Amino acid sequence: MKPRHPLQNFARELRNNSTDVERLLWRHLRNRQLEGVKFRRQQPIETYIVDFISFEKKIVIELDGGQHLENREYDQQRDDCLRANGYRVLRFWNNEVIDNIDGVLEVIRACCIAMAPPPPNPRPLGAGE
Secondary structure (H helix, E strand, C coil): CCCCCCCHHHHHHHHHCCCHHHHHHHHHHHHHCCCCCCCEEEEEECCEEEEEEECCCCEEEEEECHHHHCCHHHHHHHHHHHHHCCCEEEEEEHHHHHHCHHHHHHHHHHHHHHCCCCCCCCCCCCCCC
């Protein structure tokens, strides 16, 4: 049996108490609605819990409220850690999600397309014959 991440219980609590803005974005990301990409919400990665993540595309989406103005150094350390683990980090202010959800979704969509895995190599001619 796979051991649980130490932050798993806290992540579950955050999922159960999500903000209005998180719920708004989640309505558009859940069930592979965006480019067929699976996203999870409130997922532990190392010592952090990210708002949304696609393991498949290696994309993290963070929603920032006013408290992030005071925590820029922490956010930078967090982003550096996530990037070191191969993730692309997209950050949006809460008001961006509320006032321009279509624009936010288009940025996420473009990132999903850009992070697409390369197509499989075709078999060389004569292979398997």
